Amino acid sequence: MTHSSAPDVLAVANLSPFFLDPLRAAFTVHLRLHETDPAAFAQVAPRIVAIAASGESKVSAALMDQLPALKIISVIGVGYDGVDVAAAKARGVVVTHTPGVLNDDVADLAIALMLAVSRQIALADRYVRAGTWTSGPLPLGRKMSGARLGIVGMGRIGQAIAQRALAFGMPVAYTARSAKADLPYAFHATPRELAAASDFLVVITPGGAATRKLINAEVLGALGPKGYLVNVARGSVVDETALIEALQQGTIAGAALDVFENEPNVPEALRALDNVVLVPHIGSATTQTRHAMAARAFANLEAHFAGQPLPSAVPECR
Ligand code: 8YV
Numbered sequence: 001m002t003h004s005s006a007p008d009v010l011a012v013a014n015l016s017p018f019f020l021d022p023l024r025a026a027f028t029v030h031l032r033l034h035e036t037d038p039a040a041f042a043q044v045a046p047r048i049v050a051i052a053a054s055g056e057s058k059v060s061a062a063l064m065d066q067l068p069a070l071k072i073i074s075v076i077g078v079g080y081d082g083v084d085v086a087a088a089k090a091r092g093v094v095v096t097h098t099p100g101v102l103n104d105d106v107a108d109l110a111i112a113l114m115l116a117v118s119r120q121i122a123l124a125d126r127y128v129r130a131g132t133w134t135s136g137p138l139p140l141g142r143k144m145s146g147a148r149l150g151i152v153g154m155g156r157i158g159q160a161i162a163q164r165a166l167a168f169g170m171p172v173a174y175t176a177r178s179a180k181a182d183l184p185y186a187f188h189a190t191p192r193e194l195a196a197a198s199d200f201l202v203v204i205t206p207g208g209a210a211t212r213k214l215i216n217a218e219v220l221g222a223l224g225p226k227g228y229l230v231n232v233a234r235g236s237v238v239d240e241t242a243l244i245e246a247l248q249q250g251t252i253a254g255a256a257l258d259v260f261e262n263e264p265n266v267p268e269a270l271r272a273l274d275n276v277v278l279v280p281h282i283g284s285a286t287t288q289t290r291h292a293m294a295a296r297a298f299a300n301l302e303a304h305f306a307g308q309p310l311p312s313a314v315p316e317c318r
Contacts (some may be wrong), residue, residue, distance in 0.1 A: 008050055019292070050070070055097075068106050072096065076297040078098055078284075111161065113279070117255065118142040118147075122277050150198030151172065151175075152204065174194065213238070221246075264280065
């Protein structure tokens with residue numbers, strides 16, 4: 001039930017019922033009204049005090065300019081590179097996200113993708129379905145256990161991936177803005193140096209201007225013809241054009257991607273390749289985790305309106 005006196009919230013993404021329902025019970029929710037009905041949006045815009053966004057949402061300074069009463073942007077996702085945080089801060093708007101609760105799922109998917117691309121799981125499935133097995137065995141894959149893992153970004157999720165990789169007997173190295181003294185893994189100063197020392201290069205660093213096209217032709221060249229790239233971060237971190245070229249020319253052995261430059265559009269050139277595994281941004285997409293993320297995103301809004309400390313403001317807003 002919505003109350004006309006309840007605070008007005010603009011949802012800038014299509015939200016799952018388990019997030020939307022509690023939101024609607026507590027707030028007056030305007031679901032993507034700015035996109036669907038600009039005239040109606042102009043009427044309610046002055047009253048909107050909160051935005052509910054997904055990890056992929058764009059929340060620009062231009063949108064904030066239309067919302068003079070805006071106080072909080074609650075992102076259901078750990079990544080918030082689509083939100084102009086500097087613009088939010090300049091307007092006294094706090095940004096929150098949902099870190100922690102999705103570490104397991106994203107790390108699980110990273111391992112699944114590493115296995116999928118090196119053991120050719122998706123290709124093998126297509127092989128059986130197409131009836132090709134009767135004409136001979138699938139070409140051999142590449143052993144993952146014991147291979148060298150390089151992780152680009154050693155935050156909460158990077159560390160969860162490393163822990164899992166240890167169970168596969170994989171030596172782990174990483175690159176990050178700075179070395180983390182408390183971690184037992186080898187540090188490399190640049191993605192290129194890390195790639196040169198890795199069989200699998202897994203990207204799990206935040207998106208945004210600071211990491212745009214961090215994984216470029218040079219890094220892929222260093223990974224080499226026996227190396228695999230896995231991206232569970234943001235499409236923007238990898239130069240997709242350079243990646244396609246590297247895959248086509250055998251500069252690297254293969255890639256497994258959960259994220260893309262222009263989701264949900266995936267270049268035909270990528271879709272045509274057999275040495276890639278492609279999944280539609282499902283890093284956190286389990287019932288258990290999405291429910292936990294929704295609960296956290298709601299808790300951030302609830303705390304704000306109750307005048308209580310926010311469970312998880314983004315670092316820049318703490
Ligand atoms: C989802 C994500 O994209 O948390 C992130 O940063 O990329 C995701 O978990 C999404 O935000 C779910 O709404």
